[in-house]
Amino acid sequence: MEIGTTKLFHIIIRVPKHDSAFFYFLLESHEGLAFYSTLPHDVGQGFRDIDMKGSVELINALEHLIDGFCKVSPDSKIIQRSEVFD
Numbered sequence: 001m002e003i004g005t006t007k008l009f010h011i012i013i014r015v016p017k018h019d020s021a022f023f024y025f026l027l028e029s030h031e032g033l034a035f036y037s038t039l040p041h042d043v044g045q046g047f048r049d050i051d052m053k054g055s056v057e058l059i060n061a062l063e064h065l066i067d068g069f070c071k072v073s074p075d076s077k078i079i080q081r082s083e084v085f086d
């Protein structure tokens with residue numbers, strides 16, 4: 001019996017620093033949607049790059065969340081998207 005998938009998605013989204021706390025809140029409120037971390041940044045940089053990984057079975061839900069967020073934070077954008085195989 002096979003459970004789940006061995007494919008993972010990898011997305012990096014660039015978010016203005018002043019909107020990043022709200023984006024983190026959204027990710028935390030949708031627990032289990034993706035693992036995420038902030039990529040290294042310089043002091044005073046006006047944006048945060050957030051690295052997210054998870055099962056491709058959840059990619060539609062995450063993209064829906066990102067699309068909604070980008071409507072309230074139009075300067076946010078996906079800067080990298082790929083699939084990773086286990």
